[in-house]
Amino acid sequence: MIIVKMNETTVECSIAASELHEIGLTPEAVINGAENTTSFFAQLNKEVGQQLDYDPETEVMMMSKNMMMDGSVRIFAVKMSNDDIQKATDRIRGAAETVLRLLTQERVDEIKRKTGKDKGVALNEVITNVTDTINRIYGRPGEDEFLSGEPAATYQPLTEYARYMMEFEDLSEAKRFSKVVQRLPIVDSALYKHKGRFYMLAGLMSGEEGIIYEMRRAGVEYSQLLTVNSPESLFIEEHAECIIAEDALIHLADLS
The missing domain is CATH 3.30.70.1950 (Alpha-Beta Plaits)
Structure with a gap:
């Protein structure tokens, strides 16, 4: 298991499918949070918590799990303080307000009135704008910071x-x-x-x-x-x- 500390709040973990098989797990079980993955996630939480100096009393640990094309699993763990939670909710609220402005009934009626190619172009423009707005909700905290810095990588063996x-x-x-x-x-x-x-x-x-x-x-x-x-x-x-x-x-x- 390769662990990369992206910044002070974010850690990326990559686990090969073969490593998971060696400890009796499958990528699907990890992604779905199966019952037999409890000890695996306990170990992962401990390692990630140490990397991020995580305080469970005042902070929240959020994890996203993704299966890659080669069967490996990539997990992002993000530590969130109260300030981070406030920023995230502000971002979601702002995105929601933007989506509502993009999808007013007047805008929908305008698209419906168009014909031919113009109708498709107008609808695609609205969908693209809404999608971009939603994607900004899920941007990882500190992304600009760790892209400009030097991530610290460690290797934590499962066996x-x-x-x-x-x-x-x-x-x-x-x-x-x-x-x-x-x-x-x-x-x-x-x-x-x-x-x-x-x-x-x-x-x-x-x-x-x-x-x-x-x-x-x-x-x-x-x-x-x-x-x-x-x-x-x-x-x-x-x-x-x-x-x-x-x-x-x-x-x-x-x-x-």
């Missing part, structure tokens, strides 16, 4: 084992990466080749944030692509040419 996949343009890059991470607790590794590129699959067994950071830092620095517990690694296993089936990292480190 101690995580499977990494790195993509390299050539074998020399894979060798350099292997040399850097060879002392980390990597329990399995294999090297594949697909369409002229090399892919290393490596299983890291650790829940320590410092070790996970070192693995991810090396992957970002030495490879063109780094994924964690992603379905792409299954594709590589099934369709790519296996170059080194076992202990690939050790063999490559010895060659460098």
Whole structure:
């Protein structure tokens, strides 16, 4: 589970489908808040609360859950104080008043009187304006602030084992990466080749944030692509040419 602190009030959490399956959950169960997700959300609430210095007595924690195309789940958690609640309700009230002004009966009658293409254009204009107004209601607090700042990312494992996949343009890059991470607790590794590129699959067994950071830092620095517990690694296993089936990292480190 990758946790990104966007600002002092907002945290984004991304959880791969494979990570959820490892702890007996499905993306659908998380999205729907199924009964068996209670312990998962308790852990998430604790982690997010620590990140945001959340005070449950005076603040409210709002969460939005979204399922991505690859089956992963993205959760936004927003801490709201009384001031934030006031600003949000003011924004909703203002948007509601705007919608009412856009949809007066006079405006509707004007659209009904038009004919042909003009009727469609006028109706589309009203719908677009209403949609834009409603979308502003759901804007995340502090969005401008964190877009201009530098988000802080952490990795919180749901289980101690995580499977990494790195993509390299050539074998020399894979060798350099292997040399850097060879002392980390990597329990399995294999090297594949697909369409002229090399892919290393490596299983890291650790829940320590410092070790996970070192693995991810090396992957970002030495490879063109780094994924964690992603379905792409299954594709590589099934369709790519296996170059080194076992202990690939050790063999490559010895060659460098």
